[in-house]
Amino acid sequence: MPEGYLRPRLDALRRHQNPDGGWGYFPGKRSWLEPTAYALLALQSESGSPAWQKGWRLLRSWQRDDGAWQPNGHVPEAHWSTALAITLHCANNIHDAAFSKGVDWMLATSGAETRLFNRLFAMLDKSPTGHDLKLQGWPWRPNATAWIEPTAHTLVALKKAAKQVRNSELSRRIVLGEGMILGRRCSDGGWNYGAKAALGIELPSYPETTALALLGLQGSREVDLTAALRQAHHLWQDSRSRWSRAWLAISLRSFGSVLPEEPESQPPTHDLILTALEALATPEGGHRYFRPDGVAA
Amino acid sequence: MKPCITRRALLPAAAAALASCQKSPEPIPFAGTSPVAVLKAKNYQEDLVTHILTGIRLCGLQVKDKRVVLKPNLVEFDAATSINTDVALVAAALHAFRSLGAASVTIAEGPGHRRDTFGLADEAGYWKGVKDFEDNFVDLNRDDVSPIKNFAGQAQFFFPNTVLAADLIVSMPKMKTHHWAGATLSMKNFFGLVPGAIYGWPKNTLHQIGIPESIVALNRQFRRTFAIVDGIVGMEGNGPIQGTPKKAGVLVFGKDLVAVDATCCRIMGIDPAKIEYLNIAVDLGATNPAQIQQRGENAAAVRTNFQLFPDSTLRLA
Numbered sequence: 001m002p003e004g005y006l007r008p009r010l011d012a013l014r015r016h017q018n019p020d021g022g023w024g025y026f027p028g029k030r031s032w033l034e035p036t037a038y039a040l041l042a043l044q045s046e047s048g049s050p051a052w053q054k055g056w057r058l059l060r061s062w063q064r065d066d067g068a069w070q071p072n073g074h075v076p077e078a079h080w081s082t083a084l085a086i087t088l089h090c091a092n093n094i095h096d097a098a099f100s101k102g103v104d105w106m107l108a109t110s111g112a113e114t115r116l117f118n119r120l121f122a123m124l125d126k127s128p129t130g131h132d133l134k135l136q137g138w139p140w141r142p143n144a145t146a147w148i149e150p151t152a153h154t155l156v157a158l159k160k161a162a163k164q165v166r167n168s169e170l171s172r173r174i175v176l177g178e179g180m181i182l183g184r185r186c187s188d189g190g191w192n193y194g195a196k197a198a199l200g201i202e203l204p205s206y207p208e209t210t211a212l213a214l215l216g217l218q219g220s221r222e223v224d225l226t227a228a229l230r231q232a233h234h235l236w237q238d239s240r241s242r243w244s245r246a247w248l249a250i251s252l253r254s255f256g257s258v259l260p261e262e263p264e265s266q267p268p269t270h271d272l273i274l275t276a277l278e279a280l281a282t283p284e285g286g287h288r289y290f291r292p293d294g295v296a297a
Numbered sequence: 298m299k300p301c302i303t304r305r306a307l308l309p310a311a312a313a314a315l316a317s318c319q320k321s322p323e324p325i326p327f328a329g330t331s332p333v334a335v336l337k338a339k340n341y342q343e344d345l346v347t348h349i350l351t352g353i354r355l356c357g358l359q360v361k362d363k364r365v366v367l368k369p370n371l372v373e374f375d376a377a378t379s380i381n382t383d384v385a386l387v388a389a390a391l392h393a394f395r396s397l398g399a400a401s402v403t404i405a406e407g408p409g410h411r412r413d414t415f416g417l418a419d420e421a422g423y424w425k426g427v428k429d430f431e432d433n434f435v436d437l438n439r440d441d442v443s444p445i446k447n448f449a450g451q452a453q454f455f456f457p458n459t460v461l462a463a464d465l466i467v468s469m470p471k472m473k474t475h476h477w478a479g480a481t482l483s484m485k486n487f488f489g490l491v492p493g494a495i496y497g498w499p500k501n502t503l504h505q506i507g508i509p510e511s512i513v514a515l516n517r518q519f520r521r522t523f524a525i526v527d528g529i530v531g532m533e534g535n536g537p538i539q540g541t542p543k544k545a546g547v548l549v550f551g552k553d554l555v556a557v558d559a560t561c562c563r564i565m566g567i568d569p570a571k572i573e574y575l576n577i578a579v580d581l582g583a584t585n586p587a588q589i590q591q592r593g594e595n596a597a598a599v600r601t602n603f604q605l606f607p608d609s610t611l612r613l614a
Contacts, residue, residue: 074441
């Protein structure tokens with residue numbers, strides 16, 4: 001990837017870092033965990049710099065007593081983006097008490113639909129979803145149902161954390177989480193947010209969630225992902241959405257696909273997550289941070 | 298043997314249990330009248346600015362010096378169907394509200410399924426159809442937020458600062474059938490006010506509260522509203538995403554969103570009494586035709602029956 005594509009994105013991230021050290025979703029907005037985590041990953045090569053460390057300290061300060069991270073400094077609620085915080089810890093080889101508490105929180109959290117009462121209630125539902133409710137995924141926030149995106153991010157984090165965590169629950173949850181993703185695959189071979197049909201009518205897959213589902217399934221020994229990777233490649237070729245193309249490039253490159261480079265003339269947008277994702281999606285970018293240790297591309 | 302529970306302990310517990318069994322007081326039905334304007338519009342090439350100015354005038358809406366948020370319905374990447382509010386109508390509304398002296402006019406939306414809001418807006422033609430779109434648009438899914446207490450039984454709920462600061466939220470939905478709710482119109486369009494950055498994609502918290510209950514709670518929370526319903530080409534069948542385009546050739550306007558939705562239902566050939574969220578919004582606005590002051594076209598004269606999803610419990614009125 002030419003410098004002319006990556007450098008403006010990294011420059012934009014440096015320029016739009018907030019005084020508190022974090023990043024907002026857009027320039028001048030409050031810092032949130034999600035853009036801060038992606039920006040820190042994109043700027044990982046500068047992890048020794050005072051600016052990077054300031055962002056890291058801010059992110060660390062958002063951990064709650066229960067081990068979960070909250071989405072920003074103003075919303076004191078446990079949040080799925082705990083997975084991003086753990087992935088960032090792994091990228092920096094930091095496996096301290098905060099890391100362990102975060103992993104424990106993820107292992108204690110699952111989609112509300114898998115609870116016994118909800119499973120019994122689902123048996124009475126006239127329009128069942130067809131989901132296997134024993135397969136525990138992860139929700140956007142506690143006490144909600146599980147969806148593809150938070151499940152994929154949590155699987156990435158847990159797989160990266162696996163070598164450092166001695167807990168049989170981790171292996172069990174990875175198997176269940178992978179099962180949940182596989183069970184919600186659309187008939188076209190990809191994934192949407194997590195419903196393959198509504199009222200009996202099939203729903204199509206989305207590019208960005210297909211990319212994330214594949215990231216979550218990395219290293220799975222049980223699954224042949226050839227068709228899903230082919231679908232992801234089709235989606236990458238067909239999609240005009242830069243958000244989708246960035247996630248697909250991160251995912252496909254994590255699986256070793258060789259993709260054409262994005263045009264150097266394409267400037268970064270004011271969407272700071274997209275800016276970070278586009279930087280991470282470059283061949284020399286940080287897509288490797290989403291790959292579990294020991295999994296070959 | 299001593300009793301396990303003393304009378305002193307039992308009485309307050311019993312009182313609390315009785316209180317919890319008592320139904321919350323029935324809401325007092327809306328007793329006023331509400332103007333709703335229905336205007337014919339054959340296509341999106343018509344002078345939509347004039348139509349919107351006419352609708353605003355017929356409903357007696359004051360706009361001057363208000364911070365206005367236009368809330369279209371952006372749902373999916375599919376330019377070939379009628380899922381999203383047409384950009385021509387949104388651009389015309391931007392122009393109309395500015396011409397009436399609004400302090401500011403912002404387009405804002407938080408799609409329920411897709412994270413790439415700007416890409417979605419591009420696919421729907423908004424970047425081309427609205428001058429300086431990026432400067433005039435806020436992604437409500439990723440806006441900064443502030444807490445509200447006691448929303449829909451939740452101790453604390455977060456909403457985007459852009460909508461909390463608005464003097465007027467203009468709901469601009471597509472006129473569509475909905476496979477769960479029966480119809481998706483100006484009131485359900487407020488699902489897009491809930492920030493995905495906290496509640497996710499889809500905004501499952503709203504489904505847990507209950508779709509009708511959430512629709513009503515959002516409309517109870519945000520009362521300074523106006524509706525402009527895009528019924529020029531709507532959607533019938535398996536809405537709100539997989540249905541087919543349906544030409545109804547109308548725009549529907551009003552300050553009372555309950556009255557607007559009830560009127561839209563009648564235009565679509567749906568009995569409003571069969572729409573659950575309208576039944577539980579009795580205190581928020583008018584559903585009874587006797588309480589709706591029809592302006593412009595008569596709703597019955599522009600009725601265009603929309604096909605409902607076959608499994609729907611609804612039937613055409």
